Amino acid sequence: MSINHESTIGWAWRWFVGELSECYEKQEASAIGGEVFFRCLNLGSDQRVIRAGEGLAEQTLTMLQHTLGLLKQGMPVQYVTGITTFFDCELEVCPGVLIPRPETEELVLWAASVYKKRNVDSGIRILDVGTGSGCIAIALAKQLGHADVYACDVSEIALDIARRNACNNKLDIHLFLCNVLEKGTGEAPLFDCVISNPPYVRFSEKMVMKPNVLAHEPELALFVEDDDPLKYFRAIANKALMWLQPDGLIFFEINEALGAETVKLIGDIGFTDITLKQDIHGKDRFVMGRK
Numbered sequence: 661m662s663i664n665h666e667s668t669i670g671w672a673w674r675w676f677v678g679e680l681s682e683c684y685e686k687q688e689a690s691a692i693g694g695e696v697f698f699r700c701l702n703l704g705s706d707q708r709v710i711r712a713g714e715g716l717a718e719q720t721l722t723m724l725q726h727t728l729g730l731l732k733q734g735m736p737v738q739y740v741t742g743i744t745t746f747f748d749c750e751l752e753v754c755p756g757v758l759i760p761r762p763e764t765e766e767l768v769l770w771a772a773s774v775y776k777k778r779n780v781d782s783g784i785r786i787l788d789v790g791t792g793s794g795c796i797a798i799a800l801a802k803q804l805g806h807a808d809v810y811a812c813d814v815s816e817i818a819l820d821i822a823r824r825n826a827c828n829n830k831l832d833i834h835l836f837l838c839n840v841l842e843k844g845t846g847e848a849p850l851f852d853c854v855i856s857n858p859p860y861v862r863f864s865e866k867m868v869m870k871p872n873v874l875a876h877e878p879e880l881a882l883f884v885e886d887d888d889p890l891k892y893f894r895a896i897a898n899k900a901l902m903w904l905q906p907d908g909l910i911f912f913e914i915n916e917a918l919g920a921e922t923v924k925l926i927g928d929i930g931f932t933d934i935t936l937k938q939d940i941h942g943k944d945r946f947v948m949g950r951k
């Protein structure tokens with residue numbers, strides 16, 4: 661690319677998508693390009709055509725060039741822009757924090773619908789364990805108006821981002837540092853609901869994962885050793901027995917290959933009325949149990 665003073669927004673857009681087409685399918689290049697390019701330029705969709713003839717400062721072109729480099733290296737778009745959407749919330753993300761997945765939106769939908777059906781919108785106390793970006797806690801707090809939502813994580817980076825996300829979404833979430841694998845439950849109030857999307861991908865399953873997930877997303881949030889793939893579920897369910905009110909509910913997102921094992925584990929720990937639920941792709945993806 662030659663950066664010159666006649667470079668216009670329209671020209672830069674064609675150049676950006678053209679370069680991306682070298683590594684992505686045409687349609688994907690244009691979708692990814694649209695998401696990143698116009699966000700970098702802070703241009704709403706109404707201004708894209710109107711301002712296409714406008715010139716771009718050299719500084720802006722250099723920034724676009726840098727951004728293009730990141731995308732070509734396979735960095736997920738959400739890390740490049742620093743933003744993602746989850747449910748109806750805009751959330752910040754950064755490397756070190758898992759990018760929220762669509763299946764987790766289904767988990768939120770399920771939990772929210774259980775409480776909406778019961779008509780106990782107010783006064784419910786919820787704990788999200790391993791909150792990451794804060795996506796589950798924030799989306800549930802938004803869905804369930806008056807719920808009192810707590811969320812914890814073992815990562816300071818995650819807690820920082822979750823704090824910013826709660827604040828940007830104008831929600832008051834109680835965030836705290838916690839390693840569920842350590843003994844003890846600490847000082848915690850009693851909850852009506854404990855919910856979690858813990859690491860559940862076995863290291864042996866790495867080969868079926870996308871290279872850009874492996875290269876850029878935090879291992880800590882995703883993977884677990886093959887010899888004890890349910891260790892987070894065991895730790896969280898055991899603690900949840902202390903954290904939950906009688907009749908309180910536990911919700912998990914799970915490894916699709918370990919549905920029966922996860923159900924058995926939670927039953928052995930003492931939960932009842934256990935439900936295994938499939939995601940929209942028909943895979944065993946969620947479990948709910950009652951204390």
Ligand code: GLN
Nearest residue numbers: 857858859860861881882
């Ligand atoms: N569903 C995520 C993925 O496959 C995994 C999330 C998790 O380990 N909790 O990338």
